[in-house]
Amino acid sequence: MIPNAEQARLDEARMKQADWKKWGPYLSERQWGTVREDYSDNGDAWNYFTHDHARSRAYRWGEDGLGGISDDHQVLCFALALWNGQDPILKERAFGLANEEGNHGEDVKECYFYIDSTPTHSYMKYLYKYPQAAYPYLDLIQTNRQRGRQQPEYELLDTGVFDNNRYFDVFVEYAKAGPEDVLVRITAINRGPVAAPLHVLPTLWFRNTWAAPGGGSKPVLEKIDLPGRAALRAHHTDPLFRESLADYHLSCDTDAPLLFTENETNNARLFGTQNASPHVKDAFHNFVVHGDASAVNPAQQGTKAATHHAMTLAAGETRVIRLRLSTRRPDASTFADFDDVFTTRLDEADAFYEALTPPAVTADPDRASVMRQALAGMLWSKQYFYYDVGLWLDEHGAGAETPQARRRQGVRNVDWGHMYNDDIISMPDKWEYPWYAAWDLAFHMIPLGMVDPDFAKQQLGLMLRNDYLHPNGQLPAYEWNFGDVNPPVHAWATMQLYLVDKEHRDDDGDVEFLKYAFSKLLVNFTWWVNRKDRTGANVFEGGFLGLDNIGVFDRSKPLPTGGYLDQADGTAWMVFFSQQMLRIAGELAVHEPLYEEFVEKFYCHTLSIAAAMDRVGECNDEMWDEQDGFFYDVLRLPDGNAQRLKVRSIVGLLPLAAIAIFEEGMLEKLPNFRKRAGEFLMRHPEFKGSMHLPDQPGVSGRRMLAIVDERKVRRLLSRMLDESEFFSPHGIRGLSRQHLEHPYVFEHGGGQYRVGYVPGDSDSGMFGGNSNWRGPVWMPINFLLVSALLRLYAYYGEDFKVECPTGSGQMMTLMEVAHELGERITRLFLRDATGARPANGDAHRFRDDPHWRDLVLFHEYFHGDTGAGVGASH
Structure with a gap:
């Protein structure tokens, strides 16, 4: 491979000279409804911890968010929150149907795309498409529930919420100036025909570790006084805690209002019991959506914080928000190199992918784009996964520490108490x-x-x-x-x-x-x-x-x-x-x-x-x-x-x-x-x-x-x-x-x-x-079968031919068959003569709209006749 800056960072990470992978896209898109968060009596993970609970209830084992990042032990997290002035819920995480709600099981009902990433995450780009109308939560649930298994899923595009282009494109980009110095650029574009309001809340918070036994002392986010800039410090130094972090600072290039609360469960809302703090996890929802000023902490500190950017975007207007998350304390020069760093990291990402992309792919811009988005999706799909199964079983009354006479039966993974997962x-x-x-x-x-x-x-x-x-x-x-x-x-x-x-x-x-x-x-x-x-x-x-x-x-x-x-x-x-x-x-x-x-x-x-x-x-x-x-x-x-x-x-x-x-x-x-x-x-x-x-x-x-x-x-x-x-x-x-x-x-x-x-x-x-x-x-x-054809060709060579397709009269070597099969698979993602990508099915917006047609989703599997993507979409 041609040496380049990104390859040099990979080498430094391998040799432990610099921890370029310390920060990455390690947040889940969904922590609710998982086995780890399930403390029910019957193992019903979906109903024990629901999407409706997620905004108000602190997680035990991980965090989720929109287009977010975290450190490699998910002590400190950063993600996007949005409100369009219409939604009943502040948009802090991706919505989707639980297993029993969908006519074909669980399914995310959002439009988001992993556009780019280098392997060290020195540059990353994510796109979220946010409707300007109220998000159709109830419509999606009710319509899918009414459909049978012989009918297709009812998707967000089917609701009409994107009609007349009344939506925002919200891009989130990250560029690393150093292993612990992350620049964030959020770009909001009104694609609609008229002006529309948008609230953008870049949010920084600590995963709630302190509530669990042995979780160490409680960290703090607190405001820093910096003329003309919104800035805060994240302090988590605890020598007795294995996940202790150095101090980080989040700063914004404008004097946006700062909001603070605690990443603590709103027991009063969910269970009718007393809260551990007057300021709880869903405070920003209550402040922004319901106008409850008392929800946020006037003392300007907590374990969850956001800069609040309220704006109205004219038709076609673009607004940019710039932030920096760094161990370096912010000052007047914090954003002096911001644009140069982004330009450099994107150029380096281009050089990295140019070096590994085959010439035949490079010659076709559509193929090159698909390949790069495919690899970006693989890199964005890294996640911090924390699951101490022995501890989890003990907490469920089914572990080795539970007396046999009181041990619960029927708990998942009871034979796997040795497992300790704490990794990306x-x-x-x-x-x-x-x-x-x-x-x-x-x-x-x-x-x-x-x-x-x-x-x-x-x-x-x-x-x-x-x-x-x-x-x-x-x-x-x-x-x-x-x-x-x-x-x-x-x-x-x-x-x-x-x-x-x-x-x-x-x-x-x-x-x-x-x-x-x-x-x-x-x-x-x-x-x-x-x-x-x-x-x-x-x-x-x-x-x-x-x-x-x-x-x-x-x-x-x-x-x-x-x-x-x-x-x-x-x-x-x-x-x-x-x-x-x-x-x-x-x-x-x-x-x-x-x-x-x-x-x-x-x-x-x-x-x-x-x-x-x-x-x-x-x-x-x-x-x-x-x-x-x-x-x-x-x-x-x-x-x-x-x-x-x-x-x-x-x-x-x-x-x-x-x-x-x-x-x-x-x-x-x-x-x-x-x-x-x-x-x-x-x-x-x-x-x-x-x-x-x-x-x-x-x-x-x-x-x-x-x-x-x-x-x-x-x-x-x-x-x-x-x-x-x-x-x-x-x-x-x-x-x-x-x-x-x-x-x-x-x-x-x-x-x-x-x-x-x-x-x-x-x-x-x-x-x-x-x-x-x-x-x-x-x-x-299919990949295994293509590989098998190539191995068979390596043994049999040019003299071994088969009819392909069967009954066509056309004879091919096994190399040619492998190529034909590979091309058929590849065509799932490439634009055809009409401009459509078969994997996108009959969604005309992906075919006709210039703001959608170059975006590619990589599904779990594909319709056996049409090629339309089915199942999980990322």
Whole structure:
């Protein structure tokens, strides 16, 4: 990579010369409705701590805000608050529907965009679109509640609140003059045809740590007298408290009024009990919206403060607010370098992205913009995640400190009391999923490794640390149930990141990182073998395995038939896991010969598990169906009978991803392994007829170990590339479109279990209704399939061609197929001939409005026919 200023900051951060990542976008978009904040008797997190409570109730474990930042332990927080003169609520956080309120589960109902960020957050840009009419809270709740699961969600754009452009664009930009010197520029623009009022309250506050036992002394924000400027000091020095901060100062370049209160719960409003302070968390709401001057502290101090900018913007008018958050005490020169710093940091951000953007992307400004916004979204989705599970369980009467006789039953995560999470972590979506998920995080690290390999390695290592990884070896899934099972993709992400970083470093690679990860992944692999191979036959289960409602049954619960499932995806994932461990062991063995024994171990595991999917001979109780040329789950019944559940889904395509390629010469470096591998095959000749073994060299002498041999590859690809089945205009669908006309129906006990093609939102409440694998395009699985095609091409080369699309008569190499699939996926986000981006669906404002059309949202998944974005939008 070309050296530049941002890369220099990354190097300084890695070498601990300067803590450039101390401040970042670490606030959640939603802290309410989370497991951490749930102290209910029945585990109903959504109703225990609601959006309506959030403005008045201090959080226990974290904070949220609009376009905000915090330090890396979230002691001190900064975010935006707005009021348009019409809303019933001061806008301090993103509103959305709770799980039971939406016709497709929880859903944010705001229009905000992560536009830009460098990996050290030396420059960041965020946009919030704020309507000038009263925010339609009730309309959104009531209309969505009236809609059924067969109807689309009712979104903010559907309410008409943006009609006639009666809204404000509010941009929030950050630029760092130093690791602890953050410049803030807020730009408000009236896009409407007439003048409109706007109150802007840049807000600084302390997370309420002092109310909890052992939380240390109470910090203070207090006014500083500075002629012509609004300024305050944040003081939190407590030598007994692990999260103590140096003094910070927030200053504004105008003499805006300062408001102060306490970040304390308004017990009187919520519970009818006495407040700890006369000045409480929702004081600014009461002051601005209701005109209650007594709500704020006249003594000009507290633990929450804001500068209050009341303005009326003419049609098309722009106003700019400048602030600085710094350990340096403000004076008359505080804003002298403000504009120069912003100009410099933006130029440096441009140089950083120009250096890593491929020339073909740079040549297309729309592609370059999409790529940069995509990476900005990944970087903005970092969040401080604090969850001391042992303490939380004690507080719920279910921890180790609670006497057995009084211990509550049915509390979440009761077996995970060892966990102590106090870190910045990559989130799937800071509103809809403001908690990490192990396999999501592993996928995140591939793009994040492009811009910040040090952060990516740290994140993968985090999940393997002793305070995350269960003592039995299980990786934590997500806070709603750490004991659930995510697909084992961590080893794959580890190896991919190692190779990306090795290329980035231009040396032998970070072998120590690889050794550490391998040592912990050994424990995790052993957990899978011991816990998820029910019969010891190398056939694996794992419950839903992240694929939610893809199967006939809820695979996380006991089957209505009794018995159990041999899962084609679970078993394929384990081949995939074993292959990646084999690759890691092979890489390490080049550096240290003792790892050669592990190469042998995982070679034997890979062959044994892969062979279980298609045993030699025609067997009706195995996953490979010779007649259909497809893999299926197998239902094993209590009476000993078995049958395939013939749902054609990506469960049956996942074996394509389990491909490991070894470059020429690698086997020569491992003579002991080569000898023992040959002996193993001599003892197990049955493995030779059911998979592709590395005994035959391919292009450039490469070797391949895969579940699928050439014949299976061709049969699976004929289905995958069939546009009437999986091959949509925008990627590989989760379920064959054949199930639209021909749903799969399983009958048992007088009831029917049905799987039909549903290209968009789920039509059932399984898994909350906000996730659907029965037709949409899911990006991570598509990425694995593109990668598999490239690996197959590396082995088979130019002479291996398949029909693409199936039935077209057009023959392509697997490289060309990978390119075609990649282009179909990419077109989700690019403007088409009409100016529309398929991911934006039929929202004409995104197509026609110059203030919307270059803004891109990155959804959780995409409609299997139209490509419209579905699910979480960030």
